[in-house]
């Protein structure tokens with residue numbers, strides 16, 4: 331049976347990198363005899379222009395009827411002046427909520443070929459292999475009230491950090507399950523020396539840990555975690571944290587091994603469909619120039635093959651093809667390197683596709 335994929339390219343370079351990922355999925359289909367059926371939906375600024383909403387109802391239904399969702403990126407200066415509830419980013423937050431995508435997985439992998447693109451010394455980042463698990467549907471992003479206030483004639487504002495116990499349990503449990511298949515260590519990041527929600531988070535982490543005696547649990551305060559990520563990133567396996575801390579730390583983690591343009595993500599729910607998107611944004615400054623790095627999006631498609639469809643060989647083949655092209659010295663412009671061969675977005679896609687279709691190559695690397 332064909333796998334139904336909802337494709338939401340969004341704005342800016344979202345469209346360019348999505349087109350690239352779809353070509354790679356088509357090549358996977360060709361090579362492994364798989365069928366993927368793509369249905370397009372609108373989200374973000376493009377959706378606002380067409381329908382007046384950053385997440386039209388038909389996009390939500392399309393996603394709910396699909397086996398998986400592939401999303402490019404949203405946003406751009408054109409929509410910056412809109413009232414908050416109509417901004418492109420709201421489309422993204424709403425689809426996460428609508429699909430109940432509570433666990434956002436952001437892996438950081440070391441690529442030998444990209445070691446010199448990192449701002450950190452090679453010996454610090456060598457063999458870094460960590461997975462950030464960010465809570466995605468709670469905390470400050472969604473807590474109410476979130477508004478401007480007038481307190482005794484003085485202007486003020488409030489946002490609310492709210493979590494229910496179950497919301498903590500399910501994401502922390504997800505982190506433990508993932509750690510079990512990796513290096514068996516979970517670092518739970520919080521601010522328990524200040525925040526009540528963090529003290530509860532810590533308590534819940536301790537409870538969940540009892541169900542996973544084979545996995546080590548470590549607690550770390552978020553400010554220290556920000557420092558440790560730069561100082562000694564190799565100590566981490568799985569990091570689990572609440573929404574806002576995860577947003578900040580995952581951008582930090584993304585520069586360790588090269589470029590934001592390299593990092594994929596997967597967002598999981600209890601029931602599916604899952605959503606896959608690159609970590610980077612819509613990059614309006616480079617839109618339409620054919621220079622965006624399509625690799626984060628292509629690796630997001632690989633995560634989809636693995637996590638939504640159980641197609642491990644296919645996912646590996648895509649990852650190997652990406653590695654092969656990087657090892658051969660090809661780079662998009664974001665990946666600075668002394669002797670790089672700089673190529674365009676479409677050329678990068680072509681090269682990865684060629685490597686993927688080369689049987690000998692993609693399984694042997």
Ligand code: IPM
Pocket residue numbers: 419422423577609
């Ligand atoms: C991310 C982004 C989003 C977030 C924005 C665009 C709302 O930064 O996916 O990390 O804060 O979650």
Ligand code: MG
Pocket residue numbers: 577578581
């Ligand atoms: Mg972010």
